[in-house]
Amino acid sequence: MVQAEEKEKEYWRWDESNWANPDMDWKAAKVISAGVDVGSVSSQAAIMADGELYASANTRTGYNSPESARNVMNWALEATDGMKLENIHFTVGTGYGRVKVPFSNKAITEIACHARGAVYMYGSTVRTVMDMGGQDLKAIRCDERGKVLSFLMNEKCAAGTGRGMEVIADLLEVPIQDVGRRSLEVDEDPPPVSSTCVLFAKSEMMSLLKKGYSVNQALAAYCSAMAYRVFTQIKEVDVIEDFVITGGIAKNPGIVTRLEKLLGINSLKTDVDYQLAGAIGAALFGRVLFERSKKK
Amino acid sequence: MITAGMDVGAKTVKVVILKDGQIIGKGMATAGLEADGATQSAWERALEEAGISRDELRKIFATGSRREEVSGFDESVSEVVADARAMSVVNPEIRTVLDVGAEEGRAIRMDAKGKVLEFAVNEKCAAGAGAFIEAMARAMQVSMDEFGAMSLQSTKSIPINAQCAIFAESEVVSLVHDETDRPDICKAINDAISDRLTSMARRVRVEPKVALIGGAAQGLGLQNSLKNDLGIDELFVPDDPEFLGAYGAAIIAAESQT
Numbered sequence: 353m354v355q356a357e358e359k360e361k362e363y364w365r366w367d368e369s370n371w372a373n374p375d376m377d378w379k380a381a382k383v384i385s386a387g388v389d390v391g392s393v394s395s396q397a398a399i400m401a402d403g404e405l406y407a408s409a410n411t412r413t414g415y416n417s418p419e420s421a422r423n424v425m426n427w428a429l430e431a432t433d434g435m436k437l438e439n440i441h442f443t444v445g446t447g448y449g450r451v452k453v454p455f456s457n458k459a460i461t462e463i464a465c466h467a468r469g470a471v472y473m474y475g476s477t478v479r480t481v482m483d484m485g486g487q488d489l490k491a492i493r494c495d496e497r498g499k500v501l502s503f504l505m506n507e508k509c510a511a512g513t514g515r516g517m518e519v520i521a522d523l524l525e526v527p528i529q530d531v532g533r534r535s536l537e538v539d540e541d542p543p544p545v546s547s548t549c550v551l552f553a554k555s556e557m558m559s560l561l562k563k564g565y566s567v568n569q570a571l572a573a574y575c576s577a578m579a580y581r582v583f584t585q586i587k588e589v590d591v592i593e594d595f596v597i598t599g600g601i602a603k604n605p606g607i608v609t610r611l612e613k614l615l616g617i618n619s620l621k622t623d624v625d626y627q628l629a630g631a632i633g634a635a636l637f638g639r640v641l642f643e644r645s646k647k648k
Numbered sequence: 649m650i651t652a653g654m655d656v657g658a659k660t661v662k663v664v665i666l667k668d669g670q671i672i673g674k675g676m677a678t679a680g681l682e683a684d685g686a687t688q689s690a691w692e693r694a695l696e697e698a699g700i701s702r703d704e705l706r707k708i709f710a711t712g713s714r715r716e717e718v719s720g721f722d723e724s725v726s727e728v729v730a731d732a733r734a735m736s737v738v739n740p741e742i743r744t745v746l747d748v749g750a751e752e753g754r755a756i757r758m759d760a761k762g763k764v765l766e767f768a769v770n771e772k773c774a775a776g777a778g779a780f781i782e783a784m785a786r787a788m789q790v791s792m793d794e795f796g797a798m799s800l801q802s803t804k805s806i807p808i809n810a811q812c813a814i815f816a817e818s819e820v821v822s823l824v825h826d827e828t829d830r831p832d833i834c835k836a837i838n839d840a841i842s843d844r845l846t847s848m849a850r851r852v853r854v855e856p857k858v859a860l861i862g863g864a865a866q867g868l869g870l871q872n873s874l875k876n877d878l879g880i881d882e883l884f885v886p887d888d889p890e891f892l893g894a895y896g897a898a899i900i901a902a903e904s905q906t
Contacts, residue, residue, distance in 0.1 A: 392818075414827045487815055509773065510814035519814060551774040553785055554753060559681040569733045 365412070366528050366600065369625070370406035372399075372431035380438075381406075383642055386424075386440045387465065388421050389454060389632025392451030392598060393486020393515055395420045397428040398469075398631035399440065400454050405472075410627050412488075417449030425455070437526030442642035444634035448487070460632050460637050461504050463492055470596050471498035472619045479592040484582070484601030486514040491586040498576065498633070504589055505605030509548075512581045514600040516550040517607075520574050523554050524567050532606030535571035541610075542569050544577035553577070567573045571606065579610035595619050602626035650904060651695070652705050653730065653839045653897025654687065656712035659750035659778070660863065661686040662891050663694040665705070671696025674891055683717040704735035708718045711893050713752060713771070716785035723904070727754050728749030730896030735859055736762025737899060738886050743855040746845055746874070747828040747892070748862035750778040755848040757855055762896075766852040774782035774813040778864040783813050784837040788830065799869030806836040816840060824831060835869060849878065858883055865889035 363391070364438050378384060381401035389396045391413060399407040409428035413420045425443075429435050437449065437455060445453030446465040446480050462483075470481040476496040481492040488507035510516040520526040547553040553574065560570050597619045601607050603626055622631075649674075652861060655662040661683060665673035675693030679686035710721035713732040727747070731754065735742050740760050747754040754774035757766040774780045785795040806828065810816040816837075836882045841864075849858075858880055864870060865885050875883050886892065 355868075392815075415822045509812045515814055515818070549773045549813070551779055562681045 361525070362486075363521045363525050364528050366409045370407070370409035370427045370429075370431040371407070371434070376401060376404070376406050377497075378406050378432065378435055383639050384435070384440045385441040385635045385638030386425070386640060387631040387636070387638060388425055388443060388445050389447040389462065389465065389630035390417050390421050390453060391447045391486050391630070393518075394627060395447070395449075396628050396631040397426040399426045399428055399435070400632070400639060403636060405433070405624065405632060406533045408625065408628055408631065410625055413449070417452035418454045421449065421453040422455070428514065438634075439566065440612055442460065442638040442645075444638040444641070446630050446634040458641060460634060463490060463505070464500055465630045465633030465637065466490065466598060467492045467494040467500045467633065468498035468636050469629035469631070470494070470598055471496070472632050473598075473622045473624045473629060474594065474596045477594040478596050478620070480589070480593070480595045481629070482582075482586060482597050484512075484514065484597060484599040484607070485496040486600060489513060489582060489585060490593070491508070491589045493589055495591065500590060504586070506585055510550045511548050511553070512578055512585065514628045517578070517601065517604065519550055519554065520535075520557070523557065524570060525568060526571065529574060529603070531571055532575065532604035532608070534568045536573040536609065537568050537604030538572045541576050542573045544580055545573045548581070575606035576610055579607050579614060582607070582611055583614040591615055591617065593617055597622070598626050598629035600627055608630060649706050650704050651707045651709070651898050651901035652711050652796040653899070653901060654690070654708065654712070654715075655727075655730070655891075655893035655897065656687060656692045656710060656715040656718055657749055657893070658713055658752065660890065661690040661712075662894040663690040664801060664891055664894040664898045665698040665700070666895075666902055667698070668857065669902070671747065672822050673700070675762065676890065679714070682726045683714045687720075688716045699828065706905055707901040709897040709904075712906040722901070725751075725897050725900050727893055728741045728754060728764055728769070730900065732756050732758040732764045732896070733762040733899050734892040734896030735861070736760065738892070739857075739859065739884055741857050742884060743875050744849060744852070746849055746856045746858065747859050748776075748778055748841075748860070748864040748870075749846065750863055751776050753845055753848060755845070755852045757852040760902045768848045768851045770801070770844070770848060773813045776841060776848060778862065780813045780816070780841050781837060781864055781867070781870075784820050784823060788824060788833060788835075790830070795834050796833065796867050796869055798831040799838050799867070800872070801831035802829070802835035803838065804832045804835065806832055808836050810841040835873070838869040838873040842870060842877045844885065846877040854865055854878060856880060860885050861892045863890045
């Protein structure tokens, strides 16, 4: 039964990671704060020493939110130089599963955390943050301190989300991290996929392939449709520069470049993992809350 | 006079041949990426059952979302008009028709003559369409037959929060992993699609009696959930509920000749 043992390839599965800054000495810090962002598809942990990013982890969310929170936090701790959970002074939970982070001191909504985290990651010139997550799309306007001025959110439909992209990667058997690059390897963008619903887009893409589209052309048709869909949704908030894209889709150049073209503006880039914005924002709130609690 | 109606749907093609008001032939075939082949098979079956050749047909009317992909018909009618016309012949007491197509859900309020008074269509999204049930059954790795049988064994109500089929799939997979009883998951899926259909039905204002048609209509679990959500004791499901659109088109084709 060789066949049964052979594991089905999971094209949607993106690389999970953990990291710590080897040049930082966390033991010298006054406040160690952490943020845990338990999203519907991915979970992140960020550990900060006196407000500076020290360690992080990014994993897929499992079936159980508390366990996912514990796993991602443990993984971030593993990257550190001997830090333990009890060394962290204050932990803030955010994201879809924010109230289910068993070791957190407080839960804060992901909108506030994303804006705060984006300003840390990209600088105080950020005015519009678009978070393209696994199961929702958020467009947030903020001030130079990362305070939310207005936002809009779509969480009803998979079109335009990371989860939808995973489904398409699986369908076309293209590893998810290659989708964006390959979608740009076409001479000219084909007409966008016309179905809104991801379930229907799947059938439409199969018929495109049958019509003679290459896989890259089919990916281009889907990425164009998704960029356009996101564009029409975020038009409702004034997209003001500086503009940044966070979340898993920010790692997909096929969406990012097409969206930038539609908007007529470029997004800022950073070396920090784009998916960390929520967790970083949560950790920054954690630091402030801890300092406030000490003053009382 | 012999006329025919063909319904080129997202997933299946149906043909009904009508002679002086009586159905003399029916044919159905599953369309894949191309609708042509299935259309030909559906025609062959219907003509064989009717025992006639195609040139004996006076008029052919077509309906269905993919009718533009095929040729060989005289005129087009909308799915909503065809459904209502056929229903007024099958059961004149019906005032509200819910049609669950493979990729489209419809709610129609009509008068006794089959005139459409109000309708709502959901064509952009799989929630409320047959494709939703199929995707969920696939996520559970059960066949459609097993799905139908299992959903009747449950009396529990487990909410599926997502409307979106893609998100609901993840919820169903989580329920499977949580070792939720499979019949309870099947019922939850029927409840979810029933919820979508009910809100569409409310948009056209539900007037009894209510009929359910389309490929998913024979699902007893879905029928139960709908009766419950709509607060009705009786839900009419005609024989061959997937043929109503083609039947309606054939009737309208005949009426165009008088």
